[in-house]
Amino acid sequence: MxxxxxxxxxxFIAAGxxxxxxxxxxxxxxxxxFGELVQWSSIATYSTGFxxxxxVCxxxxxxxxxxxxxxxxxxxRKVASEREDLARPKRREPVGHDR
Known part of the structure; x- marks a missing residue:
């Protein structure tokens, strides 16, 4: 991910x-x-443009x-896995359950 x-x-940042x-x-x-005036609302034009x-970005x-x-x-990958703010949270083993 x-x-x-x-x-x-x-x-996303570059597109903005x-x-x-x-x-x-x-x-x-x-x-x-294509030689025709775009008949969309401003919001639709802004959204499509974004x-x-x-x-492209x-x-x-x-x-x-x-x-x-x-x-x-x-x-x-190594740096991302070492940093908790960039890594997927690790699953904790349930306490008191034997496997």
Whole structure:
């Protein structure tokens, strides 16, 4: 699960930044798609734009992770498993039960 988070979270942040920059310069009411004016509400345009930016950023983060040397990936796994805030909580054995 943490591998998914390592890809999705940076992509989410980058998509948010791209969204802000893009729609600061472009009015959603003046967007054209295939030569036709987009007839969506502003919220629908912002949401669709964010999801598209997020998909592009996920692709970028995924390629970065895939191209990392295996030694770096293993070091990340080791550090993540040692830190309790990054690791999956370990199951505790029930007290007083024999197996």
């Amino acid at each position: 943490k591998h998914v988070i390592w890809v999705m979270w940076p992509a 930044i791209a969204e802000v920059i893009f729609f600061t310069m472009i009015d959603p009411g003046q967007l054209y798609l 999801l598209l930016f997020w998909l 996920i692709g970028s983060s995924l390629m970065t992770y895939a191209m990392m040397p295996e030694a770096v990936k293993e070091a990340l």
